[in-house]
Amino acid sequence: MKAPNVTKVTTHVLQEMKLREVKISMLTAYDYSMARIVDRAGIDVILVGDSAANVMAGHKTTLPITLNEMIYHASSVMRAVSRALVVVDLPFGTYQGNSREALLSAIRIMKESNANAVKLEGGREIIESVDRILSAGIPVMGHLGLTPQSINKFGTYVVRATQEEEALKLVEDAHLLTEAGCFALVLEKIPAVLAAKVTREISIPTIGIGAGNQVDGQVLVLHDMLGINKDFSPRFLRRYNNLYDEIKTSVENYISDVKQLKFPNEKEQY
Numbered sequence: 001m002k003a004p005n006v007t008k009v010t011t012h013v014l015q016e017m018k019l020r021e022v023k024i025s026m027l028t029a030y031d032y033s034m035a036r037i038v039d040r041a042g043i044d045v046i047l048v049g050d051s052a053a054n055v056m057a058g059h060k061t062t063l064p065i066t067l068n069e070m071i072y073h074a075s076s077v078m079r080a081v082s083r084a085l086v087v088v089d090l091p092f093g094t095y096q097g098n099s100r101e102a103l104l105s106a107i108r109i110m111k112e113s114n115a116n117a118v119k120l121e122g123g124r125e126i127i128e129s130v131d132r133i134l135s136a137g138i139p140v141m142g143h144l145g146l147t148p149q150s151i152n153k154f155g156t157y158v159v160r161a162t163q164e165e166e167a168l169k170l171v172e173d174a175h176l177l178t179e180a181g182c183f184a185l186v187l188e189k190i191p192a193v194l195a196a197k198v199t200r201e202i203s204i205p206t207i208g209i210g211a212g213n214q215v216d217g218q219v220l221v222l223h224d225m226l227g228i229n230k231d232f233s234p235r236f237l238r239r240y241n242n243l244y245d246e247i248k249t250s251v252e253n254y255i256s257d258v259k260q261l262k263f264p265n266e267k268e269q270y
């Protein structure tokens with residue numbers, strides 16, 4: 001079903017979509033130009049993900065990105081967006097183990113970027129931070145399953161919660177985050193059957209990435225689905241374009257035109 005006919009997507013709109021079984025579309029964006037296109041296309045939610053560390057800055061993990069850098073990306077996106085709900089990742093080290101710092105980090109994001117909500121990775125371990133941020137009136141999106149900020153604990157990017165103990169903890173965490181007052185939950189790289197169970201059991205929308213289609217919505221990293229990055233090919237990724245080759249060919253054609261004095265031509269000069 002099509003995106004709802006609203007001028008601005010809010011957390012209430014997402015809740016309504018779950019109730020009416022209208023699927024939620026979500027993509028990442030990190031800059032003004034891309035965010036503008038994605039918003040005009042009618043996406044429901046834009047995530048200023050800490051995947052910016054990989055995609056925009058070339059880091060191997062999401063851990064190095066700073067709060068100031070996330071605020072820079074989020075502000076650029078906010079200047080472009082009018083309809084989508086914009087959610088910003090709290091970066092690694094700004095909320096774990098210290099709920100006061102979590103609150104201050106979330107307030108900085110909201111105040112300095114004008115974003116609509118924040119996202120935190122984890123369950124019981126971070127619930128105090130979630131509570132404190134929510135108490136300031138800041139909407140929080142949860143994130144369970146493969147949580148990339150914990151990659152050094154996991155040691156690998158394989159599917160999470162395939163064993164009973166981890167699956168039980170994930171279901172428990174999903175309930176905890178719901179009861180705390182989160183407005184939605186990202187489920188990353190977990191078995192489809194488990195994601196379906198969580199989606200049935202909790203009242204808030206679930207947004208899957210590598211979590212099957214029995215969830216309330218889907219999210220992908222924009223640069224991956226556009227085929228800008230060719231090095232990342234997990235099973236869950238569908239490429240809707242091959243922009244790596246398209247951009248490279250365009251640049252090659254430009255270089256060739258410049259070298260051969262074909263650009264600019266008479267009409268392209270003063």
Ligand code: KIV
Nearest residue numbers: 028049050051186219
């Ligand atoms: O940072 C990110 O892009 C994310 C998505 C993969 C959900 O958290």
